Amino acid sequence: MAQFHFVEDYEKFVSQLVKTYPIDEAMAMAVGGNFEHTGRVETNLLLHAGLCDGMKVFDLGCGSGRLAVSLSKSGINLQYMGTDVVQALLDYAKSKTPSHFEFKRHLDISIPAADASIDIACAFSVFTHLLHYETYLYLEDMRRALKPGGLIVFSFLEFAEKGHWHVFESTVDAQRVKQVGHLNTFIERNAIQAWAEHLKLEVVQFIDGGTPVLDGAPLGQATVILQRPVEGRG
Template sequence: MTDDKGMVAGEPHYIREYRRMISSLRKRSANEEEVMERAVGGAYEKTGAVQAALIDELIPERPIHIIDVGCGSGRLAYALRGQKRIAYSGFDIMADLVEYAKSKCGRSDWRLETISTLQLPVPNACADMVVFMSVFTHLKPGEIKIYIKEALRVLKPGGLVVASYLDPNEPRHTKGWLPAPLQLLARLLGRDVMLTRTSQKMLAEWLTDGGFVIERAIDDGSFGQHVLIASKSGGQIATADGSSYEN
C-alpha cells in the first residue's frame, strides 16, 4: 500500500526519507544536475576526487574490486571512471540516483544497481574494498552493524573498509545541529534525512567486534566527515548465515 506521496507502508526509514528529500530538491533546484549534486551533499566533483585519491593511496597499483555502498548519483564512481584497473560495484536505495550515475560515468562494464535492504547482492569474499561514504551518518546503530557484517562477508582476507562518520566530539560535526523536534520536522518535510553521530571509539569497537583491525583514522576535515579505515583480519571468510570458514 502507498500513500499520496508514493510512500510504501513499512518501508525502511532511509528509503522513505530519501524519496521525500529528492522530491523536495526537485521543487527547489534549478535543474536535475543540481538535484543530483545536492542529493549527495554537494561538491560533486571535488569530494569525489578527494575520495578517489584516498583509494589510490590505499591500493595504488594492482587491479581491485571496489563495492561502493550508497553510491548515490555517482560522485565516487565519476572520479574513478578513467581507471581501467578498477572493477566497480555501486549500490544505492534510490533508482533515480543510480540511473544518473550510470549515465554520468559511462562505464558499461561497471555494475550499478538499486537495492532496498541492507544485504549486498554479491558473493562471499569477492571484493578488495568496501566503501561507506556518508552512509553510516544516516543509519541507526543496529543497521550500521548489519552493514559491518556484510562487509566482512564480501571482503577478501585483508580487504579494506573505508567508512565516514560524524563524530559528536568534533565541533565541526555538531555546529548548527537542529534539536530533535526540529530535525524530525525537517525529515518529514523532505528537507533532510536522519543524521547519526557516532564517536570514533564506538565505531572502532563495532568494527573490531565485527572482525576488523583498525588501520587508520582521518580527522583533518579533508572529507567533510571523519573517516575510519579497517582491514579484514585473519584468514576467516564470513558467510551470509554468520558462520565462517578458512580461506
C-alpha cells in the same frame, strides 16, 4: 517487507530536488553538493587505503555517482559496483560512467555480492544517516563479502571533531520547529573500535575530517579504514 526509514526519507528528498532544480544541480545537491571536488577527495582516500589496478570496489550508498565518476576518470583499471535505494540517483550515475560500472537498487541491509569477492567496500556519508544497529549489520555483511585482507573505508561524524558540531546544532534547531529531515547520526571512535573487535576486523587508521589526504583537500567527515585479516590471523 517493511520499508526502512532511509528509503522513504531519500526517495522524498530526491523527488523534491528533481522537481525544483535542473537535473545536474539536483543530482549534486542529492549527495551534498561539491560533486566533482568531493568525488576526488573520496578517490584519494581509497588510494591512500590501498586502491590499485585490478581491484573490485563496492560503493554502498553510491548516490548519483560522485565517487564513481571520479574513479572512472582516475585511470585506475577496476571493477565497480554501486548500490543505492533511489533509482533516479542510480540512473544518473549510470549515464555518467563507463558501461562496465554496475549500479543496483538494493533495499535490504546487506551487500549484494558473493563471499570473499570484494577488495574495498566503502560508504561515504551513509552511516551518518543510519541507526547504529543498521550500520553494524552493513559492516557485518561487508566483512562477509570482503576478500581476506580486504578493506572497509567509511566516513562518520563525531562530537570530538569541532567542525561537526554545526550538523548536530542544525538538527536540534530543525527539531525545535518540527522540521527534521533525514536522520543525522554521530558515531564515536570507541564504538567503531568495539564493532571492529566483535566483527573480527582490524582498525588500520582513523583520519580526522580536517586532514588532507594525498596532498589533496580534507573530506570534512572523519574516516576510518578497517581490514579483514588475512587467513590465519582472524
